[in-house]
Amino acid sequence: MENPKFKYQPRVLASSDVDIRYKGTSGGVISQIIKYLFEYNKINSALSMKYSGIKLFDPILIYTYEDYENTGSVYHEINIYKYLKENIENIKSPILITCLPCQVLPIRRLLDKNNIDSTIISLFCSNQLEKEATYYFLKKNNIDIDEVIDFRYRGNGWPSGMQIKTIKNQYFFNNNTSKWADVFHSQIFTLNRCFSCKDTFGINADLSVGDPWLYRYTKYDNIGSSIVITHNDRGENLIKNMYANGTLLLIENLASNDVLLSQKKTLIKKHIFRKYRKTLSFLRKIINSRYYKKYFFYFCKVHNYMLLIFIRILKKIEGIK
Ligand SMILES: Cc1cc2nc3c(=O)[nH]c(=O)nc-3n(C[C@H](O)[C@H](O)[C@H](O)COP(=O)(O)OP(=O)(O)OC[C@H]3O[C@@H](n4cnc5c(N)ncnc54)[C@H](O)[C@@H]3O)c2cc1C
Numbered sequence: 671m672e673n674p675k676f677k678y679q680p681r682v683l684a685s686s687d688v689d690i691r692y693k694g695t696s697g698g699v700i701s702q703i704i705k706y707l708f709e710y711n712k713i714n715s716a717l718s719m720k721y722s723g724i725k726l727f728d729p730i731l732i733y734t735y736e737d738y739e740n741t742g743s744v745y746h747e748i749n750i751y752k753y754l755k756e757n758i759e760n761i762k763s764p765i766l767i768t769c770l771p772c773q774v775l776p777i778r779r780l781l782d783k784n785n786i787d788s789t790i791i792s793l794f795c796s797n798q799l800e801k802e803a804t805y806y807f808l809k810k811n812n813i814d815i816d817e818v819i820d821f822r823y824r825g826n827g828w829p830s831g832m833q834i835k836t837i838k839n840q841y842f843f844n845n846n847t848s849k850w851a852d853v854f855h856s857q858i859f860t861l862n863r864c865f866s867c868k869d870t871f872g873i874n875a876d877l878s879v880g881d882p883w884l885y886r887y888t889k890y891d892n893i894g895s896s897i898v899i900t901h902n903d904r905g906e907n908l909i910k911n912m913y914a915n916g917t918l919l920l921i922e923n924l925a926s927n928d929v930l931l932s933q934k935k936t937l938i939k940k941h942i943f944r945k946y947r948k949t950l951s952f953l954r955k956i957i958n959s960r961y962y963k964k965y966f967f968y969f970c971k972v973h974n975y976m977l978l979i980f981i982r983i984l985k986k987i988e989g990i991k
């Protein structure tokens with residue numbers, strides 16, 4: 671199972687700006703970093719996301735904090751490498767990039783090759799979804815995507831959930847306890863590469879940020895805080911400077927074991943998926959059939975319960991507690 675050794679002290683941090691913290695996915699730390707780096711002229715461009723209707727979220731290069739959109743986490747595949755490569759001429763060095771662990775190294779290589787100075791923040795990552803997951807979910811809830819005027823998967827409190835505004839209605843689906851959560855965790859719409867993923871924390875980035883899935887936060891924090899792990903001097907100095915000048919609040923220093931504990935379910939799941947890849951790819955062929963998907967929405971709780979049992983049996987075989 672993944673057991674990375676963290677070089678620097680892991681921390682739980684939050685933006686000291688109440689609005690940024692509330693709007694952010696967890697503690698608004700990444701949005702605050704982007705604001706700080708622009709305000710102190712330490713970057714000349716950054717990667718942001720923009721809701722674009724039927725296409726859902728698109729990456730976009732920004733050159734000032736005023737152009738930044740605090741969209742929160744985006745739960746569908748975005749080919750950031752391709753976007754950066756196609757827009758390499760428009761990047762103004764230094765740049766701030768956010769991406770998933772599996773995207774860090776190719777992006778770093780691309781930027782280095784083009785002499786672009788970068789700070790790369792990785793999000794922790796359990797799995798990413800095909801866009802089809804969102805289309806499927808909206809359709810099953812009779813929400814016409816052409817009528818959606820505002821959409822986000824996370825943010826506005828913690829852990830919050832999917833928020834949709836249409837011309838006529840507003841919808842909310844909790845991140846952990848709704849049918850959206852069932853679709854997310856079903857693994858039916860998970861990208862192929864996630865079934866052999868070995869990196870949850872983005873250890874090749876300058877720093878990584880995730881949700882504090884620990885009892886003391888899930889029970890008492892409804893505004894949001896972020897776990898932050900720095901991997902080199904660039905990341906560590908950035909974070910130290912920010913909480914020295916008051917833009918980030920230090921909630922607590924975290925033991926490495928607590929970082930692992932906060933992602934325990936993901937670490938076990940990924941270990942089992944890697945180890946039993948052949949069995950899983952056979953099962954995935956069945957569940958990826960058109961007929962299974964057609965009715966899945968109505969029995970997704972049963973599907974997820976069976977997945978849970980499957981993982982529990984394999985956990986027992988593997989001797990994992
Ligand atoms: C697919 C996915 C899976 C995740 N899985 C986990 C997990 O298992 N455990 C965990 O603890 N945390 C996970 N996270 C990270 C978590 O959801 C938060 O993004 C993280 O805690 C940062 O929160 P924040 O409030 O500090 O950042 P915010 O201030 O909300 O800023 C988030 C930044 O990330 C950027 N961003 C959002 N989505 C993407 C994306 N798909 N690709 C590139 N950039 C993006 C936004 O543009 C924004 O700048 C996941 C995120 C994603 C997108």
Ligand code: SF4
Nearest residue numbers: 772795797798864867
């Ligand atoms: S689970 Fe791994 S492979 Fe899948 S998107 Fe996340 S980092 Fe990439």
